[in-house]
Amino acid sequence: MSxxxxxxxxxxxxxxxxxxxIVFLLINAAPGGPSAIVSMNATAAQRAALExxxxxxxxxxxRYVQWLTQALxxxxxxxxxxxxxxxxxxxxxxxxxxxxxxxxxxxxxxxAIPLGTQAAIRxxxxxxxxxxxxxxxxxxxxxxxLAILGILVFSAWLRILPASGMNAASGGGGGGLIAHMVLPxxxxxxxxxxNIFVIAKSSxxxxxxxxxxxxxxxxxxxxxxxxxVHALRNAFNPVLSVIGLVFAVLVGGDAxxxxxxxxxxxxxxxxxATTQRDYPVMMGATMVIGASVIFINxxxxxxxxxxxxxxxxx
Amino acid sequence: xxxxxVWEPLDEGGDKTPTASRVGxxxxxxxxxxxxxxxxxxxxxxxxxxxxxxxxxxxxxHPVQAxxxxxxxxxxxTDDLGRDVLARLLAGGRxxxxxGVMAMVVSIVVGVLVxxxxxxxxxxxxxxxxxxxxAALAIPALIxxxxxxxxxxxxxxxxxxxxxxxxWPAMARVAFGEVLSLRERTxxxxxxxxxxxxxxxxxxxxxxxxxxxxxxxxTLTIAWSILLESALSFLxxxxxxxxxxxxxxxxxxxxxxxxxxxxxxxxxxxxxITVLSFNALGNALRD
Numbered sequence: 001m002s003x004x005x006x007x008x009x010x011x012x013x014x015x016x017x018x019x020x021x022i023v024f025l026l027i028n029a030a031p032g033g034p035s036a037i038v039s040m041n042a043t044a045a046q047r048a049a050l051e052x053x054x055x056x057x058x059x060x061x062x063r064y065v066q067w068l069t070q071a072l073x074x075x076x077x078x079x080x081x082x083x084x085x086x087x088x089x090x091x092x093x094x095x096x097x098x099x100x101x102x103x104x105x106x107x108x109x110x111x112a113i114p115l116g117t118q119a120a121i122r123x124x125x126x127x128x129x130x131x132x133x134x135x136x137x138x139x140x141x142x143x144x145x146l147a148i149l150g151i152l153v154f155s156a157w158l159r160i161l162p163a164s165g166m167n168a169a170s171g172g173g174g175g176g177l178i179a180h181m182v183l184p185x186x187x188x189x190x191x192x193x194x195n196i197f198v199i200a201k202s203s204x205x206x207x208x209x210x211x212x213x214x215x216x217x218x219x220x221x222x223x224x225x226x227x228x229v230h231a232l233r234n235a236f237n238p239v240l241s242v243i244g245l246v247f248a249v250l251v252g253g254d255a256x257x258x259x260x261x262x263x264x265x266x267x268x269x270x271x272x273a274t275t276q277r278d279y280p281v282m283m284g285a286t287m288v289i290g291a292s293v294i295f296i297n298x299x300x301x302x303x304x305x306x307x308x309x310x311x312x313x314x
Numbered sequence: 315x316x317x318x319x320v321w322e323p324l325d326e327g328g329d330k331t332p333t334a335s336r337v338g339x340x341x342x343x344x345x346x347x348x349x350x351x352x353x354x355x356x357x358x359x360x361x362x363x364x365x366x367x368x369x370x371x372x373x374x375x376h377p378v379q380a381x382x383x384x385x386x387x388x389x390x391x392t393d394d395l396g397r398d399v400l401a402r403l404l405a406g407g408r409x410x411x412x413x414g415v416m417a418m419v420v421s422i423v424v425g426v427l428v429x430x431x432x433x434x435x436x437x438x439x440x441x442x443x444x445x446x447x448x449a450a451l452a453i454p455a456l457i458x459x460x461x462x463x464x465x466x467x468x469x470x471x472x473x474x475x476x477x478x479x480x481x482w483p484a485m486a487r488v489a490f491g492e493v494l495s496l497r498e499r500t501x502x503x504x505x506x507x508x509x510x511x512x513x514x515x516x517x518x519x520x521x522x523x524x525x526x527x528x529x530x531x532x533t534l535t536i537a538w539s540i541l542l543e544s545a546l547s548f549l550x551x552x553x554x555x556x557x558x559x560x561x562x563x564x565x566x567x568x569x570x571x572x573x574x575x576x577x578x579x580x581x582x583x584x585x586x587i588t589v590l591s592f593n594a595l596g597n598a599l600r601d
Contacts, residue, residue: 015449022453026461136597140590142541142561144548145582148568152575245451252456256545260568271549274460282464286457293452 008301012294019290020071024064027279071287077280081273086284090266094288096166097265100181101254104188105243112193113239116200117232120208131197139194143187143253147260150183164262184261191253195246196239203238207231237304244300248293347598350591357588361407370398372405373556383576390580393566403580406558410588413474413553414540418532420478421539425485426521426528432486433493434516444490450483456545463551473552477539488531489524496520526599533596537589544585560585 051057058066070077076086112135119128155163162180207213208231216230217223255267262268266285273281341348376396384391390399432443462476496502497520505515546552547561555562560581567578 015452018449019453023458023461026465136590136593137586140537140541140586140593142544142548142564142582142585142589144545144568145564145578145585148564148571148578149582152571152578156572156575248452248454251454252545255456256549259549270457270460274464275550277464282461286461289454289457290452293454297452 005302008298012298015294016287016291020068020287021064023283023286023290024067025060027283028060028063067283071284076284076287079273079281080278081276081281082278086280089269089281090284090288093264093266093269096263097254097258097267100184100258100263100265101188101250103181104185104192104254105250107185107189108192108196109239109243111189112196113200113236115193116197116239117204117227117235119197120201120204120235121227123205132201135194135197138190141191143191144256144260146190147183147187147257150187151260154183166264180261180263184257184263188254188257192250195242195249199242200235200239203235204231207235210234233307237307240300240303240307244297247296251289251293344598344601347595350594350598353587353591354595357407357584357591358411361404361411364404365401365408368400368404370401372397372401372558383574391574391576393563393577394570394574399563399577399580402558402563403560403584406560406563406581407584407588409470409553409557409559410540410543410561410585413470413477413543414536414592416474417477417481417539417543418535420475421481421485421535422528422532424479425482426489426524428482429486429489429491430493430516430521430524433490434497434512434520440490443486447483447486447490455480455542459542459546460549460551463546468546468552468554470553470557473543473546477542477546480542481535481539485528485531485535488527492524492527493520496523530596530599533592533599537592537596540585540589540592 048057056063067077074087076090078084079086079089082089115131119131122128150161151163154161161183163183166177166180208227210231212234213226213230216226221230251267254265255271257263258265258268259271266288269281270285270289272278273285341351374397376392379388379392379396382388382392382396388398388400390403393399393402428443428447432440432447459476459480463473466472466476502515502519505519510518543552544559544561544564547559548565550562550565553559553562563581564578567574567581570577
């Protein structure tokens with residue numbers, strides 16, 4: 001088990017390194033990279049000074065190694081636009097994202113798993129059709145449009161929920177943290193649900209077909225016990241692994257919803273950094289987001305074995 | 315080997331019904347898929363033929379007529395610069411549908427090639443290619459696209475490439491799984507027995523067998539690509555003005571949500587209906 005953990009962590013580190021190379025090259029080697037922004041409206045001397053200040057006069061490979069050695073010491077550089085260490089900025093924004101996306105993910109699981117279970121038990125019933133239909137819409141609706149409609153109805157017309165920000169202090173107007181969370185969390189929950197629902201339903205259908213279900217029924221277990229004890233426990237693992245897999249997709253939805261609601265999270269930070277071409281922040285935020293995706297997948301893989309004793313790690 | 319007729323894969327039972335009546339039978343059996351296909355047909359007609367009938371410019375601005383409600387002259391009203399919303403909806407639809415389909419083509423070509431090669435040759439090829447697929451799946455798609463677009467610009471061609479290249483790993487996974495089971499089948503063995511080379515078997519016997527599952531994946535990928543493009547344009551990083559896109563129309567609408575909420579309605583509905591239809595069609599094709 002511990003050897004397995006070491007190997008998985010090592011694999012994660014390699015993936016992360018690979019990712020840093022890709023993102024660094026994408027940002028720095030492309031025609032629109034940092035050198036382009038530095039050279040705008042500047043004399044030759046100013047440009048040289050700026051390039052030296054930001055270390056852009058070095059070859060790309062040297063710059064990557066410099067970035068990496070600094071990053072390993074926790075120094076991701078200084079944000080161009082905020083004039084603040086990148087890690088400090090990320091440290092400020094990250095907990096807000098964890099709060100928002102974490103709440104939405106937990107809610108989505110709490111709703112989608114029972115819904116998927118029921119839909120599997122009552123296949124082809126009106127309930128199954130309704131739940132599947134709603135999830136189909138959740139899969140197809142643009143999350144930011146849903147967010148705008150939410151603002152339209154609850155902030156512009158009914159005036160019961162704030163349209164943006166995280167609390168009064170961050171420029172969000174009246175209402176506390178909870179009031180500010182209602183709209184973004186609702187939108188995120190709705191768009192997080194479909195993937196979980198589909199897998200919960202199909203793995204439940206699969207589990208209900210298994211031999212041990214027939215055995216359980218045969219020895220006289222109540223239908224309730226058969227479903228919730230025997231089938232659900234076995235159906236849970238695929239659900240867990242899909243959450244790890246779709247996490248990378250959910251991150252995108254989170255970035256957009258944070259932007260629409262001006263939620264001070266890391267997705268919003270990333271979008272702002274991109275539009276302002278704040279390269280150190282882009283690089284740092286991408287790495288932190290990538291690391292979280294890899295970390296979540298690692299945790300999921302380990303939980304997998306914990307929940308299902310049949311899974312053995314060599 | 316010059317007589318391909320002899321070695322047509324026989325496993326499928328040789329359905330000799332003409333394509334048209336087979337399509338008709340499929341539509342009768344899948345009412346959901348039939349409705350979705352019908353809706354898509356209507357959307358394509360409206361978006362591509364509509365501008366020939368409704369000849370209002372989507373980019374001419376009339377500051378005096380800004381933010382008009384729907385009414386005579388402007389069936390869906392005007393936006394903040396006085397541009398006709400209906401005309402922009404049609405123009406934006408063209409952009410979204412073209413980007414969605416072209417990006418899907420890019421994903422399929424790359425994904426099927428990588429997946430089929432990995433599944434067919436196994437060994438080192440599989441290990442290298444599938445590790446790359448795993449790493450690519452771990453990078454959040456939208457974040458990667460944002461980085462790429464800032465670096466390479468946001469012309470429609472680059473947006474197509476960037477979205478297509480972000481979606482190929484999922485396609486590769488599907489193709490990989492299929493090829494893995496196909497390569498053990500008897501008709502492949504027979505093709506080897508005939509002295510067929512590996513690349514010939516891959517092209518002539520394996521890839522054609524992938525078409526049904528690729529068709530369904532392709533439809534779902536169009537849906538996802540349209541959503542990605544619209545999200546990118548909504549963030550201001552995708553299709554640039556004066557070119558219209560459903561996503562960038564919504565970016566505009568958000569600014570005026572308290573003043574002119576009707577602006578937010580139609581582009582969002584169009585995205586929802588289009589993406590929903592592609593998803594429904596893709597699901598129907600899979601079952």
